[in-house]
Amino acid sequence: MTAQQSRQIRSTITAEGKLRLNLETTSVPEPKANEVVIRVQATPINPSDLGLLIGPADVSSLQVSGSADDPVVTMDVPKAMLPALAARLDESMPVGNEGAGEVVAAGSGAEHLIGKIVGIAGGAMYSEYVVKPAAACLVMNSGTTAEQAASCFVNPLTSLSMVETMRKEGHTGLVHTAAASNLGQMLVKICQADNVPLVTIVRKAEQVKILKDLAAEHICNSSDDDFMEQLVKALSATGATLAFDAIGGGELASQILAGMETAANLNAKEYSRYGSSVHKQVYIYGGLDRSPTVLKRSYGMIWSVGGWLLTPFLQGLGQEKVQQLRQRVVDEIDTTFASHYDKRLSMAEVLSEDAIKAYSKQATGEKYLITP
Amino acid sequence: MTAQQSRQIRSTITAEGKLRLNLETTSVPEPKANEVVIRVQATPINPSDLGLLIGPADVSSLQVSGSADDPVVTMDVPKAMLPALAARLDESMPVGNEGAGEVVAAGSGAEHLIGKIVGIAGGAMYSEYVVKPAAACLVMNSGTTAEQAASCFVNPLTSLSMVETMRKEGHTGLVHTAAASNLGQMLVKICQADNVPLVTIVRKAEQVKILKDLAAEHICNSSDDDFMEQLVKALSATGATLAFDAIGGGELASQILAGMETAANLNAKEYSRYGSSVHKQVYIYGGLDRSPTVLKRSYGMIWSVGGWLLTPFLQGLGQEKVQQLRQRVVDEIDTTFASHYDKRLSMAEVLSEDAIKAYSKQATGEKYLITP
Numbered sequence: 001m002t003a004q005q006s007r008q009i010r011s012t013i014t015a016e017g018k019l020r021l022n023l024e025t026t027s028v029p030e031p032k033a034n035e036v037v038i039r040v041q042a043t044p045i046n047p048s049d050l051g052l053l054i055g056p057a058d059v060s061s062l063q064v065s066g067s068a069d070d071p072v073v074t075m076d077v078p079k080a081m082l083p084a085l086a087a088r089l090d091e092s093m094p095v096g097n098e099g100a101g102e103v104v105a106a107g108s109g110a111e112h113l114i115g116k117i118v119g120i121a122g123g124a125m126y127s128e129y130v131v132k133p134a135a136a137c138l139v140m141n142s143g144t145t146a147e148q149a150a151s152c153f154v155n156p157l158t159s160l161s162m163v164e165t166m167r168k169e170g171h172t173g174l175v176h177t178a179a180a181s182n183l184g185q186m187l188v189k190i191c192q193a194d195n196v197p198l199v200t201i202v203r204k205a206e207q208v209k210i211l212k213d214l215a216a217e218h219i220c221n222s223s224d225d226d227f228m229e230q231l232v233k234a235l236s237a238t239g240a241t242l243a244f245d246a247i248g249g250g251e252l253a254s255q256i257l258a259g260m261e262t263a264a265n266l267n268a269k270e271y272s273r274y275g276s277s278v279h280k281q282v283y284i285y286g287g288l289d290r291s292p293t294v295l296k297r298s299y300g301m302i303w304s305v306g307g308w309l310l311t312p313f314l315q316g317l318g319q320e321k322v323q324q325l326r327q328r329v330v331d332e333i334d335t336t337f338a339s340h341y342d343k344r345l346s347m348a349e350v351l352s353e354d355a356i357k358a359y360s361k362q363a364t365g366e367k368y369l370i371t372p
Numbered sequence: 373m374t375a376q377q378s379r380q381i382r383s384t385i386t387a388e389g390k391l392r393l394n395l396e397t398t399s400v401p402e403p404k405a406n407e408v409v410i411r412v413q414a415t416p417i418n419p420s421d422l423g424l425l426i427g428p429a430d431v432s433s434l435q436v437s438g439s440a441d442d443p444v445v446t447m448d449v450p451k452a453m454l455p456a457l458a459a460r461l462d463e464s465m466p467v468g469n470e471g472a473g474e475v476v477a478a479g480s481g482a483e484h485l486i487g488k489i490v491g492i493a494g495g496a497m498y499s500e501y502v503v504k505p506a507a508a509c510l511v512m513n514s515g516t517t518a519e520q521a522a523s524c525f526v527n528p529l530t531s532l533s534m535v536e537t538m539r540k541e542g543h544t545g546l547v548h549t550a551a552a553s554n555l556g557q558m559l560v561k562i563c564q565a566d567n568v569p570l571v572t573i574v575r576k577a578e579q580v581k582i583l584k585d586l587a588a589e590h591i592c593n594s595s596d597d598d599f600m601e602q603l604v605k606a607l608s609a610t611g612a613t614l615a616f617d618a619i620g621g622g623e624l625a626s627q628i629l630a631g632m633e634t635a636a637n638l639n640a641k642e643y644s645r646y647g648s649s650v651h652k653q654v655y656i657y658g659g660l661d662r663s664p665t666v667l668k669r670s671y672g673m674i675w676s677v678g679g680w681l682l683t684p685f686l687q688g689l690g691q692e693k694v695q696q697l698r699q700r701v702v703d704e705i706d707t708t709f710a711s712h713y714d715k716r717l718s719m720a721e722v723l724s725e726d727a728i729k730a731y732s733k734q735a736t737g738e739k740y741l742i743t744p
Binding site: 084087249254265272274285287296297298301302304305306307308 | 456458459626659673684
């Protein structure tokens with residue numbers, strides 16, 4: 001028997017400052033005990049994939065060579081960024097944080113998974129086939145399709161973990177930006193089910209409508225002239241002092257902190273020269289706007305802005321709790337955790353100029369699904 | 373017997389958006405049991421006093437009326453700032469976080485303090501006399517002058533608490549900005565005594581010299597062209613991942629985080645798309661530069677920038693530990709915790725145009741002592 005061939009997307013940044021994207025063909029190894037071979041059928045392009053796929057490369061310098069079926073993309077990487085990339089220079093790296101597909105082969109002890117649709121995370125998902133430990137698979141209930149299961153890790157566990165972070169750090173409500181995203185819609189539904197007060201921030205009327213259709217309560221539109229008033233009102237009503245920000249750049253994080261401070265001081269009985277004693281936290285978990293975060297510090301001294309990353313959070317949460325969250329995802333994959341995609345791409349199409357220019361503009365909110 | 377009269381500096385922000393500074397004469401109450409009357413002889417103008425004294429008022433709009441001995445200062449406060457100041461509007465507020473002087477009278481149980489030089493914190497120190505609980509006094513060793521004891525709380529306990537924060541949060545080295553300040557010099561001496569690796573950041577050659585004269589080891593000058601190289605080298609050598617920043621505005625906090633990330637990645641064996649797994653923390657404890665904090669997020673996702681405030685930190689540290697720190701201050705007030713002042717002012721002089729324009733420019737590093 002000939003070994004099964006599999007193509008996968010690779011990203012390389014050279015020491016000379018070039019990013020190269022290409023398709024590489026590898027042989028699928030035989031699964032060892034407790035391993036499965038998955039034929040990947042659906043894998044999303046998440047903002048969190050773009051860091052590895054495109055990195056800091058300049059998309060305007062993009063050039064495509066090779067054939068339509070075997071394209072090679074090159075872009076320039078600003079020289080100033082190379083030192084920070086030292087550890088990946090000249091390494092051809094597989095990409096893709098999560099995806100789903102059918103188990104087509106299994107090592108001993110995992111044969112019962114053959115034919116099942118499983119979700120999987122852990123890199124290299126932009127591949128036709130992957131070999132993974134059976135224990136890492138999220139086994140879908142019967143009737144769930146690979147496309148439904150494609151985004152069963154990053155967004156579902158991130159939105160669930162936002163609520164867990166809130167509980168762990170002693171806050172009693174949440175703020176979320178870019179709140180009409182797939183992840184944002186999941187968070188709305190989780191907060192409704194769990195009775196968590198949630199302030200949602202979007203920047204377009206059509207996004208307000210998406211959230212209203214979900215019966216979200218405290219919706220603020222950052223493009224409105226009275227945004228800060230909307231925000232303070234929502235923060236007062238909810239008492240939310242923890243925000244998760246997907247934008248990163250600009251003044252939004254600072255506006256949220258200022259709004260929290262104003263809301264806290266509305267009820268203050270006495271002037272405190274250092275601001276309210278309420279701890280105000282913004283976690284930046286995305287970078288839809290890569291420009292600098294600008295903090296206009298008008299909110300006292302009890303505030304914090306920091307990065308937030310799913311994997312270390314889950315590590316700190318403990319195995320049992322994580323297993324509960326994963327099971328909730330499986331059971332609610334087509335309701336709470338339903339995802340919507342604007343476009344489907346083959347692997348070769350992922351490396352086309354039009355597609356790259358579209359999905360690298362994360363801020364448009366268009367969501368892409370790769371169907372290898 | 374006529375009640376002792378005492379003058380004190382008051383700051384009022386009116387609902388109409390005017391800041392007023394004036395001297396108010398009050399009667400000193402008789403000390404109750406376990407209280408002392410202190411004749412304040414020396415009280416510093418700390419950056420942390422300016423928030424209450426001047427607040428967000430526009431110093432360029434300053435006008436002085438009244439007499440040389442009884443001046444009244446007015447300035448405009450930007451209307452946009454008034455909502456954040458709601459809790460202090462139209463309140464005449466005493467000012468002055470710390471100071472020292474001689475105990476001139478005492479209630480029962482505190483008579484043994486009469487004649488002693490004590491340091492005291494807790495507001496209203498820009499007064500000729502204050503009445504305070506005996507337990508709040510830091511009783512100086514014999515031979516210590518009021519001027520030596522004037523700054524025995526804010527800077528000494530802040531610098532000691534920086535090291536305690538480092539220990540509590542699991543870091544093993546410190547970075548400090550504006551590091552040639554009185555507080556910065558204390559921190560150098562504490563770190564030398566306690567074997568804590570310290571990276572100091574200053575912006576002038578003469579400040580480098582001050583630190584070299586103290587035998588500080590890792591000095592970086594942010595005005596040098598190769599500042600980032602100096603910083604990365606110092607961060608690599610010390611492994612410092614916690615910074616205390618007195619500046620606040622501009623890009624320095626971000627540069628420190630970027631330097632920490634580069635230092636962490638220098639030793640990384642494998643590329644991590646989300647940056648190093650080292651937690652990088654900058655606490656902003658001052659605002660010498662009131663412009664926005666600009667974070668160019670090039671340091672992965674494991675970082676945090678936040679406000680830091682002495683009082684809640686000490687509250688979390690526990691009574692016994694705080695007492696140890698206070699005793700260290702008393703015993704080392706003229707060595708580790710020695711302060712230097714550029715100018716001495718009477719209370720009326722504090723309200724003069726020249727003085728306000730000078731001490732409100734905190735960035736100059738000039739240090740003022742009020743001698744009521």
